[in-house]
């Protein structure tokens with residue numbers, strides 16, 4: 001509006017302007033004084049409700065309808081046109097301020113709700129407690145940290161796209177993001193605080209994922225993360241739940257630096273209703289995710305710039321030097337592996353679904369074995385794809401979302417996952433066309449571990465609430481790149497426990513080097529990276545539950561057939577699905593079986609829809625000698641791995657322990 005100093009008046013075109021000349025712009029205060037014949041109005045009846053561009057923009061965004069009205073005043077700054085949140089301002093801010101408090105200097109930081117670019121009007125904000133000694137005042141205590149609390153996916157999209165390089169909307173509406181240098185978890189950098197309690201309670205030493213750190217070093221890292229987060233203009237705070245079992249629900253708070261992390265956890269944890277959020281109170285567990293900010297190598301126990309630290313006593317987790325979002329969900333899973341067994345609830349690394357008749361199946365397996373793919377089944381209700389609890393009353397999902405691998409994802413083979421990749425879904429590290437924004441799921445340029453994180457209700461057959469009765473089938477998945485395990489075998493209880501404790505899968509080693517030998521991985525309970533107690537504790541609970549419920553165990557090889565990786569081929573997903581169908585329907589239970597040599601596995605002679613030649617792995621191999629050699633090699637690896645467990649008793653039942661020890665390969 002150059003040449004027009006009046007910003008709060010209205011504009012109109014003068015009808016008196018000459019035909020070919022530009023109309024003269026007249027401006028008048030209040031507008032009503034002009035005679036209507038002088039002014040051209042498209043629609044004189046409708047008056048606008050704004051006087052300025054800012055006001056116009058403020059109209060675009062309707063206020064959310066919170067369950068209780070937002071309280072103005074009270075020293076709390078309410079965001080005006082920035083991201084908003086339907087929860088009472090003051091108590092939330094006080095609680096966040098307490099979460100972010102430095103342990104050594106001034107207390108809670110000054111926090112403001114909303115985006116720093118929109119909530120410019122600064123007022124006094126509560127501190128917890130308000131009486132910090134003057135000597136402790138530092139520059140950091142004088143600055144404000146803006147809190148973006150439980151933003152909606154749309155708001156988080158905007159934050160990500162505006163401020164986080166590498167954030168884009170894909171052609172189907174998902175938010176494509178980059179996780180930076182780390183595109184997978186960092187188990188070697190995981191540390192757990194060993195204090196008086198955890199020293200005796202947790203599993204330490206050889207084979208354990210719990211690498212110790214002391215309380216002091218944890219506090220150093222915590223302070224580092226908190227200082228980093230407080231130094232930012234804004235932090236994202238998610239207040240959410242874990243576990244759909246209402247009696248064993250855990251309240252978690254996630255403080256992070258990135259909209260990507262906030263949206264990821266929004267999708268992966270259980271989303272509270274506005275009313276639940278209003279009454280959220282103090283979280284049971286808090287994550288401080290400092291993302292790319294590294295740990296200090298001079299800190300005791302640090303062996304790289306990445307550190308993922310769990311302190312069960314303080315109920316806190318600190319993440320430094322990695323932006324891989326899966327670290328948060330799996331970190332919380334570890335915490336559940338500690339908390340739930342204390343309540344006699346078994347925490348399990350498995351997918352879970354339920355048939356129309358209420359028959360529940362569990363899908364155990366290490367990463368990439370098919371938990372997410374096979375639990376997502378168009379003919380069944382999805383309870384969850386990765387983390388569950390099995391209590392006295394049945395199963396419950398720990399999470400509120402799924403985290404699917406998307407390498408080579410196809411619409412034909414996995415339509416439900418394909419269709420879940422839409423607005424709201426976080427797509428990590430995928431490659432897309434720069435113009436159409438169509439994702440190329442075959443592209444591994446960034447990583448092979450490309451992922452999609454979406455709320456569970458994006459799967460049409462999801463069962464909300466995500467709970468179900470006791471499992472009928474317990475399916476152990478192994479992706480056997482050696483190609484010697486049968487596509488399916490029926491297990492007795494001892495065999496189920498043997499394979500559960502072994503936790504076998506074989507992945508294919510690095511794709512870039514010439515060596516493409518399969519490498520066996522044994523991970524106790526199909527999740528050694530997440531368990532907190534000795535594996536036999538979980539095994540005993542599983543045995544007891546399976547026995548009590550009469551559940552059947554199955555071993556399903558979703559890996560190679562007709563040869564190892566390189567000569568054989570991966571078992572077709574369509575065949576594996578037929579096998580799983582036959583387990584669910586009960587038809588496989590009634591099949592005729594034969595026993596394999598060495599592993600002593602019961603394999604069916606027929607499965608509907610699956611070529612019978614592949615059911616006995618030896619038949620599928622051309623080179624029978626190579627088959628036998630490979631089988632013996634794998635059997636040896638199983639035996640070596642199980643050696644550490646031979647001195648342990650599994651539960652109270654000495655007989656079962658003996659049977660489990662005898663359930664391994666015989667050669």
Ligand SMILES: Nc1ncnc2c1ncn2[C@@H]1O[C@H](COP(=O)(O)OP(=O)(O)O)[C@@H](O)[C@H]1O
Pocket residue numbers: 365366367368369370371372373374385403404405406407558559570571572573574576
């Ligand atoms: N026969 C098969 N059974 C299961 N998955 C298969 C099979 N063949 C190929 N796949 C692929 O293997 C991957 C399994 O990954 P996913 O289900 O995410 O594993 P998890 O959830 O256990 O980490 C998917 O990309 C899937 O498409």
Ligand SMILES: C=C(OP(=O)(O)O)C(=O)O
Pocket residue numbers: 184185326330366367368371372386403
């Ligand atoms: C997210 C993970 O789980 P999964 O690969 O089992 O889906 C992970 O292990 O990082």
Ligand SMILES: [Ca+2]
Pocket residue numbers: 349366367386
């Ligand atoms: Ca997993």
Ligand SMILES: [Mn+2]
Pocket residue numbers: 371372385386403404405
């Ligand atoms: Mn998965």
